[in-house]
Amino acid sequence: MSNNGINTLVSLTVNPDAILGMNKYHVDEQNAHIELIENADLEEFLKLVRACPAALYRVAESGAKSFDHAGCLECGTCRILCADTIIKKWELPQAGMGVEFRYG
């Protein structure tokens, strides 16, 4: 695995794409319930890379930042961390959408 392109992060042995594979979701393709501002500050973004339990905030080898709302666990951690910096919108998913825990 890459080291996310960021030398402050350890190299990963877990594949972040695989960890949500067993979860049940109703993905809202039309509407992202969380949105970031354009050109988000890297330091702020890295906080989310480290803290998001679903590994949805990523920095590629090239340094490109990405975020995908589809695997969101709706915990609110990114809201607590960055609501006043790089998170532009944090809403609950629309009716019937988002994660559905079968165990919890």
Place this chain on the structure above:
Amino acid sequence: MQEYDFDIIVVGSGCSGAVAAYVAASAGKSVLVIERGAFAGAKNMTGGRIYSHALKEVFPDFENEAPLGRKITHERISLMTADANTTLEYSGASLAQEGRNSYSVLHAPFNRWLAEQAEAAGAEYIYGIAVEALAKDATEKVIGVTAGGDTITAQVTIIADGANSLLSAQATKAPLPKANEMAVGIKEVLELSPDAIESRFLCSEGEGAAWLFVGDCTKGHTGGGFVYTNNDSLSLGLVVTIADIAESSTPIYQMLEDFKNHPSIAPLVKGAKVVEHSGHMVSEGGYRTVPEYVGDGCLIAGDAAMLCMNLGYMVRGMDLAVASGKMAAEAACEAIDKEDTSKSGLAAYKEKMEASFVMQDLKTFQKWPHFMDGWKRLFKTYPLLAQEVFTSLFTVDGTPAKPLVKRLMPSIRRVGILNLLKDLRGALKAL
């Protein structure tokens, strides 16, 4: 007088909301619960285990009816380093005593059961839509909610929308919690046969273990690891203070992976299949971060009011949620009967809470969160110290042994005897 659609609207059907709805509906009030999950529990996650005392007051027969996991009869706490683990185990008859015991639970089945009890008592439920905002009259009194574009009114609104509350700010201007007042929980449920659980955790049939870890599981950051035995699965995860994980060189999901692969954990989860990966916040700021929880026409209960205690060796939120939900409903019913649902009419909620274990326990332990936050040695130094002590105690390699005290002195000196005493004194004072 204004006509209302319901006596009481409850937002959210976790432990606090469902119990509030059950108690109010049982008292004959018309109750509407709005839960954004497709069923109660669909959006919730817990560690966890529930201490039964508060639940028993509401549902005396819950042990025979609720979908519980195992009765917890083994408590283990560990100081973990990268390649060692020092564990203290307690098992004793007192852990199983009625009214003092605890059970492992999974929120999806357990919250669903709670909601069924509320529905059976007469509460109406709307599932699958979120409350968008509180509805207020010209005097700013809360008179209900807006959900799905409609406004629905009630004499009292009970806000029980959990740790990531979007509504508490609208109710009583509760501030957005800070990153050092909240922790992020990450958890996996791993399927394992009952036989394997009982033999790996040394438990009798139907009984189970709660096991908490500090140290390398969070790479020395403030927080800890947990493993709870369910009937045919394990709940395994980490809780890390958000301000701390934000500075960590290891992302939390990699921490979880490393925790599972630790030599002391790997044999416990060997062959177990991950069936769910979840995340949820824990409010851990304690008493000083509890916001105002009585408003004009509304009350806040459970995690939404930051009613949770994370003591490192113990997490308690469910029993506080159950008890606060019950007290909120009782206060709401009394206020409706007295025809005064203003802030002062609802003040009995605060009186009940202050007189109960909820606020008293939060007060007793109020120094602990701040203490833990400043006490890096617990998460870094002490696990290593324990490793060194037990390495010198248990290692025999043929070199002539020095007296134990001499062998231990270098380790103890490194921490500093004064620091050791200071930390011990601080811990005793905060507990």
